[in-house]
Amino acid sequence: MRTVIGYQSKKRIRAIFVLFILSLAMVVGKLFHVQIIKHEILKDRAEASWDREIPFGGMRGDILDRNGNLIVGNRLAPTLYFMPTQNRDIKNSSKPLAAILGVDEAKLAKKMSQREVMVKLAPEGKNITKELSDEISRLQIDGLYTGVDFVRHYPNGELLSRLIGFTGYDGKGLAGIEYAYDEFLLGTGDRIRLYTDAIGLPLPHVDDGFKTGVKGANVELTIDVRMQKIVERELVQAMEKYDATQALAIVMNPKTGELLSLASAPTFHPSDYKDVDQSIYNRNLPVWMTFEPGSTFKIVTLAAGLEEKVIDLHQDHFHDPGYVMIGKARLRCWKRSGHKHQSFLEVVENSCNPGFVEIGQRLGGETLGKYIRDFGFGQSTESGIAGESKGILFSEKNFGPVEQATTAFGQGISVTPIQQVQAVAAAINGGYLYRPYIVKEITDDKGKAVRSFGPEMQRRVIGDEASKHVREALESVVAKGSGGKAFTDGLRVGGKTGTAQKVVDGRYKDGDYIVSFIGFAPADDPELLVYVAVDGPKNSVQFGGVIAAPIVGRIMEEIAPLAGITVRKGQIEKEYKWGDALTQRAPDLTGMTKGMITSQLHTFQIEWHGSGEQVKTQLPVANTLISVEDVIHVYTE
Incomplete structure (x- = not known):
């Protein structure tokens, strides 16, 4: 009996020992798993529960011109953070801080007393100057930390403001290039990691950490800042001289589609966008504005007529009595008495409306409409610029004889300035329609290209011979015709005037015009294309040849050396007209x-x-x- 009992006791003890060994092994295994295998994961979780991060603002990428000149950069602008649990004397801390910041002490003290682990002192302490930050740091206020932040820096002031746009309170792009390329420009900021206990007191046994951010990519534009300054100066002077409503200008390389200058007036300073009417900063006029082009559109009709060989500039002639009848509609020329008997080269020089109606009729409605669309009208140019419009053309079923006639001389349709520039570039460069583009390259913070952009030819619209005759005719317009005030000796400037009456509520408004001129140089091998339009000019005769042509001439004369254009031979001599200087x-x-x-x-x-x-x-x-x-x-x- 004793033997049986002793055997059972030993069996129980052995089982308990085995269970103990197994339990011990499980504990050791768990400890090994926790402390060795999952050490880093659990450590990160623990640190995350202690972690209090002071963010550094993400540094956005720079915006540069084609030559690497800074257009938009960054300026250091610290932001203050406060941890209430680390300071028991908020009243005496808020007083000197409020004095330096120039804010209400009571409001600041209330904000610093919030029952939160960390308080961002905004807007009082957001984006302050470095000088203020240094002065505040000398106060040695417990629980007060300075986070590094940045605001946009504009070394050229208002230059290019309606193109580049601006960033908002959170540093994200809200308009213009800043908005369209925000995903590339946006950077991730550095962060200082402070480790505290549950009530916010620093943990003495844990070192503070640092997270490194990434600077945003740089966006290099096709714009030439030197040219832009000249163009904007001329627009500002035109606005003042003619008391105009607004004005715009585009400079493009017609061989590539590169936009060298894009300007709108009036302008604004990007850092003060909140004080500006939204209609200014939301409207980049060269791509947003649509209006009847007037006579600058005649270049498209001319190019189509020459390509289809329905006219010969020198051999064909046309008699202009001052009007043309289309059904019961009388369409008048700007010269009421008419230009009488003239060659088609003179039709172009004189900007004769009935003469262009004749070209349109010889082409026919279907062919004219095809060329208009082939030249890029009625659709976006896809320039990559935010807010681009498409313009308005007549539908095929509504394109009757009267609509065909008015379209031939640029009336009754609505186009954008950038569409006109794209089309005229094709008319003078040999017939190649290039997509206008504004961004040259996007590079990361190490200078490596993220994306690159270059000339993109969409289609060929006319041939070399027709394009050559277009250039010849338009150079003659400047030397002998309505564009004389754009004449620049030695540059061989060609171009066309435009005077369009504005439409309000479906009716033409008396005395309210948009005057324009589109010019290029040199006429034998175009390198520059300049378009200027002035909306609602006063204090002068409202003609494109009087107001816009001389502006283009001055711009062309100043920017030609920057483009490497020198004096050319074979220039058509300027023909003296009454009122011209001898x-x-x-x-x-x-x-x-x-x-x-x-x-x-x-x-x-x-x-x-x-x-x-x-x-x-x-x-x-x-x-x-x-x-x-x-x-x-x-x-x-």
């Missing part, structure tokens, strides 16, 4: 003596520099086109 080519006086020059009885004023007898150099140089009232400066040895 001009003449400067004579070559180099090598002559004072007696020889005097004996030739020149009518120019001559100013001598130096005490020698023989002329070594002169300004302006020989053969320069100068006014009869200009002074020739001669320099002796």
Whole structure:
């Protein structure tokens, strides 16, 4: 009996021992799993429960011009954070802080007393200056931390504001390039990691950490800042001189579609967008605005007529009595008495409406409509610029004889400026329709290309021969016709004027016009295309040739050297018109003596520099086109 009982006791003890060993093994295994295998995971979870992060603002990428010049960058603007549990004397802490920030002490103290682990002192302490931040740090306020933040920096002030747009309170793009390319420009900020207990007190045994962010990508535009400054200056002067409602300009390379300048007036400073009417910063006029193009659209009709060989500029002639009858509709020329008998080159020079109606009729409605759409009208150019409109064309069923006639000279349809520039570029570059584009490249913070953009030819609209004749006709418009005020000696400028009456509630408004001019240079091999439109000009005769043409001429003269364009040969000499300044080519006086020059009885004023007898150099140089009232400066040895 004792033997049986002893055996059972030993059996129980052995079982208990085995269970103990198994339990111990399970505990050791669990400890091994927790402390070795899942150590990092559990550590991260623990730290996350202690973690209090002070964020650094994400640094957005820069916006640069085609030459690497900064258009939009970043400026250090710290933001204050406060941990109430680390400071028991909020009253005495808020007083000096409020004094430095220049804010109400009671409101600041209330914000600092919130029952939260960390309080962002905004807007009082958001995006303050570095100088203020340094002054505040010297106060040594317990629980007060400074987070690094950034705001956008505009080294050129208002330049390009309606193109580049702006960022909001949270640093995200809200308009323009900032909005359209926000996914690339947006950066992730650094963060300081503070470790505290449940009530916010620092943990002495845990070191603070740091999370590194990534700077946003840089966006390099096709814009040339040097050209942009010239263009915007001219628009501002035009707005003041003519008391205009608004104005716009585009400069493009017609061989590639690169937009070298894109300007709207009035402008605004991007950092002050809240003080500006939304109609200004939400409307990038060169791509948003739609209006009847007027006579600049005649270039499309001309190009189609030349390609289809329904006209010959020199051999074909047309008689203009001052109007043309289309059914019962009388469509008048801008010159009421008419231009009478003229070649089709003169039709273009004179911007004769009935003459272009004739070209449209020879083409026929179906063919004219096809060319209009092939040139890119009625659809977005897909330039990559936010807010682009498509314009409005007549539908095929509503494109009757009257609509066909008015469309031929740019009336009754609605187009955007960038569509016109795209179309004219194709008309003068050999017939190649290129997509306009504004972004050249997007690069990361190490300079590696994320995306690159280049010329994109969509289709060919006309051939070389027709394009050559378009250039010839439009150069003649500037030298002999309505675009004379855009003439720039040596550059061989070609172009076309436009004067469009504005439509309000379906009716043309008397005395309210949009005047424009589109010009290019050099006419034999175009490198620059410049379009300017002025909306609602006053204090002057409202014609594109009077107001917009001289603006384009001045812009062209200044930006040509920046594009590497030099004086060209084969220029058509400017034809004098009543009211023009009398001009003449400067004579070559180099090598002559004072007696020889005097004996030739020149009518120019001559100013001598130096005490020698023989002329070594002169300004302006020989053969320069100068006014009869200009002074020739001669320099002796």
